[in-house]
Amino acid sequence: MGVFTASNVAFMLQGLLNTIVISAASIVLSIAFGTLLALTKSYCRGRWSWLRWLVTAYIELFRCTPNLLWILIFRFTVQGDNILVSILTFTVFTSAVMAEIVRGGLNALPKGQFEAAQSQGFGFVDTMRLVVLPQAFKMIVPALFSQCTTVIKDTSYLRGIDVHEFMRNSAVVMGQASTLPQILLLYGFVLLTYFVLNFAISLAVRAYQRRSAAA
Amino acid sequence: MELFNPERWAATLANTDLLWQGFLFTIEVSLAGLLVSLLVGTLLGVFSTTQSRVLRGISRVYVEFFQNTPIVVQVFFVYTAGPMLLQAITGAEHVVRIAPFVLVVICVGLYHGAYVAEVIRTGIEAIPRGQMEGAQSQGFTRVQAYRYVILPQTFRIILPPLANQALNLVKNTSVLALIAGGDLMYQADILVADSGYLQGYIVCCAMYFLICFPIAMLVTWLEKRSRAPRKARRTATAGATEAEV
Numbered sequence: 372m373g374v375f376t377a378s379n380v381a382f383m384l385q386g387l388l389n390t391i392v393i394s395a396a397s398i399v400l401s402i403a404f405g406t407l408l409a410l411t412k413s414y415c416r417g418r419w420s421w422l423r424w425l426v427t428a429y430i431e432l433f434r435c436t437p438n439l440l441w442i443l444i445f446r447f448t449v450q451g452d453n454i455l456v457s458i459l460t461f462t463v464f465t466s467a468v469m470a471e472i473v474r475g476g477l478n479a480l481p482k483g484q485f486e487a488a489q490s491q492g493f494g495f496v497d498t499m500r501l502v503v504l505p506q507a508f509k510m511i512v513p514a515l516f517s518q519c520t521t522v523i524k525d526t527s528y529l530r531g532i533d534v535h536e537f538m539r540n541s542a543v544v545m546g547q548a549s550t551l552p553q554i555l556l557l558y559g560f561v562l563l564t565y566f567v568l569n570f571a572i573s574l575a576v577r578a579y580q581r582r583s584a585a586a
Numbered sequence: 587m588e589l590f591n592p593e594r595w596a597a598t599l600a601n602t603d604l605l606w607q608g609f610l611f612t613i614e615v616s617l618a619g620l621l622v623s624l625l626v627g628t629l630l631g632v633f634s635t636t637q638s639r640v641l642r643g644i645s646r647v648y649v650e651f652f653q654n655t656p657i658v659v660q661v662f663f664v665y666t667a668g669p670m671l672l673q674a675i676t677g678a679e680h681v682v683r684i685a686p687f688v689l690v691v692i693c694v695g696l697y698h699g700a701y702v703a704e705v706i707r708t709g710i711e712a713i714p715r716g717q718m719e720g721a722q723s724q725g726f727t728r729v730q731a732y733r734y735v736i737l738p739q740t741f742r743i744i745l746p747p748l749a750n751q752a753l754n755l756v757k758n759t760s761v762l763a764l765i766a767g768g769d770l771m772y773q774a775d776i777l778v779a780d781s782g783y784l785q786g787y788i789v790c791c792a793m794y795f796l797i798c799f800p801i802a803m804l805v806t807w808l809e810k811r812s813r814a815p816r817k818a819r820r821t822a823t824a825g826a827t828e829a830e831v
Contacts, residue, residue, distance in 0.1 A: 435798035437760035569654035
């Protein structure tokens, strides 16, 4: 087929690499930032209550507005490298989701874990670092991974601002395709690639769940 | 700061007609898409709990395909190849144009239908068989058992994630903006491109919030309700004991 030349395939794979880089970086960053948000929302009391309200507002704002809107807003307001701005954008709104996932894990932990750790003389930071967070994270592994799939899929929205990710680069190649079979083949390739990437993640989650259920 | 520049705000707020038009369009697309996703999802969810291997297989493949590929790619596929495919199928002289409304209702409906299917499946599987047997042994007819025993329990399980899907569905209708579909996101983008003022996006943000925040509140409320222990319908005596406690 005319469109699957070496240079076209290389161009699309370059886009795939960018998709993976943007997704991986924003997932790692948003888990870190999201955990911080979750801890703030769960444990800031008294004098620090205003921080809790701030975080709640943050989470609700990003939960109730489309990602594409923030992609466009950041493109409009932040100068800099396309890929880096994309990572920043995805980190900002994915953190809100990650925070809710982590909070789900924190809520599911029996209160006794917290009390026991403190009665053993652990301070807040050590209680979190050594007792609470490791157990909470174990519980939310499936939700975290399914969020990874969502992030990978949603990076294709970046096509709207011409970031050189997989969907955008494939669309450029599609500009050369004129016949229906060529177009079908190209879309088949794009859909299959996303599918393999995401399905591999969901298989990994299932394997993890089986293993932790057996243990 | 340009963000608080009153002239820019005045200029933007004087031009919100198209935004409100997009706002209504987004609501229409969301409602129609939600309807499609509930129909598709319920059908496939029930498929996945039947004895038939074929039906279970269909449901599995459908759910995996739609959950593991981006909706943006699906929409562009239908947008690009759909008209040509329709031409090839119907033998029409020209490519068959698909209205953006129809296109996105179908795409969003099919995509979120896969998630709804999983919700329905978990809801059905979560009710132990013994519930139906128990109800029937107590003299309930099958219909009564569904009405008073099975369905109330199923709804408690599936309503929170269903409402959450509705929320995600509204947000995903913004994919319309990528194919010049006339929704809220698209109108805001046009306004900002014309004026060069960020304020258009902020108004758009507020409008999405107006649609989505009530749904988010509903999700929170439903989640709280489904976690709370189920109360028996209060009788006079139960009311009295509760007051004493």
